[in-house]
Amino acid sequence: MEEEQLINGIIARDEQVTRSFIENYQSLVINTCRGFVGNNADAEDIAQDVFIEVIESINTFRMDSKLSTWLYRIAVNKSLNHIKKNKRRSFFQNLEEIISINKTSKFEESHHDSEHPLELFEKEERKKIINTAINSLSANQKIAFTLLKTNDMSYKEIAEVMNVSVSSVESLIHRAKINLQKKLVRYYSNQL
């Protein structure tokens, strides 16, 4: 279905068209959100908010970019807002986790059932380390790096989402890698 037909169908609240739209783009949105927030549950919640916003404001979409580019932008903004909001709550959550008896499994999202628990634990720890390092980057570096690494987007696609030039994206990603490298070297040097 062409984008224009899709948009008109959503504006008209055509159930079939809306369903088709959501099913076609849900992976894109959820994966983008997951790249930022790091877990499935939050990613799905944010993705729902993204689709609700898109459906409610579809008539403001000017078609000056692809629909997917617009979806990426909304998903990135909502994910970053979620991270900001969570930073404030994280202190109390951490306290709750310390004193809570019923801890949720850290491995609930892993679908590698054959992996050894120790390997799984180590994997989770490494994910935490890299996510902490990525979250400490500047906003633009974080966006560019996350879209590249977790969504496997091209520099051109990232430039469209961020509304910057391709050379800016290259520069952002290069600096992001250098900064991540510094943090990881410092972290593991301290372990020696």
Next chain:
Amino acid sequence: MKCSDIQRQLVFFIEKKIPLELSDQIIFHLESCKKCKHLYINIEATYNSTEDVSRFPVNPFFYTRLIQKIKNEEDRNKSDFFGLLLNKLSIPALFLLVLTAIYIGISLGSRLDNDNRLLVSENTRMLKLQQFADEYYLNELNEENIESILLTDK
């Protein structure tokens, strides 16, 4: 190559984005330097743990949950219409109430002042009448009681 030079290239070495000659030098250094080797092993494992998200399965109930959420929000908005209306009108209503109270207060205050002025002018008028009566002996009974007149009259 020095360890610091190697450490500055590790991420690009992991991503295989450096020239072959430099790559060979790094490999040679890693084979002889335990510290850099330890760093390389850990950084490579950690750096590559950023997930390939396409491996995650799609939730088959995502669409159903989303539609339910939209319906719930619409229902909440409808039932909350009056609540919303009250919320929106509360500040202007409060403002009007305060203005009305101020107006009533000012009105009451100015009427009381008028009453006082009326009372004062009435008292002044009575005083003037009294003075006139006293001057022209119109109130002789004030000078002498009626009882004393009746008692002394023969």
